[in-house]
Amino acid sequence: DAGVTQSPTHLIKTRGQHVTLRCSPISGHKSVSWYQQVLGQGPQFIFQYYEKEERGRGNFPDRFSARQFPNYSSELNVNALLLGDSALYLCASSWSGGYNEQFFGPGTRLTVL
């Protein structure tokens, strides 16, 4: 079975631009979570979606938004990019929102110049 997939693998943007990152969960999983991992640090929680509804939100500005589609895939959008948004963005899949065994994808590496 395929694991969590994310696209693109990496991308380069300039300050002020907008970016959309995509994630497909493991088949049968209904929840997707997004994390930001800065080099040398552990992942930081951004959002969790379950059954297309936002169920949890981390301490990130409103420039960050997400949504989940009927097929349970998800998008993370970041507006007005800042240099500090450069990081590895990770998507994690779980069977349900409250079930905490989360399986991560390979991530999207975002570089903001």
Place this chain on the structure above:
Amino acid sequence: QKEVEQDPGPLSVPEGAIVSLNCTYSNSAFQYFMWYRQYSRKGPELLMYTYSSGNKEDGRFTAQVDKSSKYISLFIRDSQPSDSATYLCAMSAGAGGTSYGKLTFGQGTILTVHP
């Protein structure tokens, strides 16, 4: 003070050694405890998942949770060069409240096992 503290190392051991990795935490609401392994430029891979206090063993890996001390450990027996990676502890309070689904991670310990 961070909710989860993890010694970043780096930790270097010879092949075959027993490795001990540790995390402390301050949030008494944490009930679920996980260890992830992350190779360079890859996503974290779930190694161990435990609920509440106690021990769990899986092959060469043993996870221990002591909620009274707010302390968790991962032991790796007979370490191999392929175990060289960053090890991340993660914790969750479960499905309630604003922390719904949130994993809180330590900053990771870089482990190198040399032949």
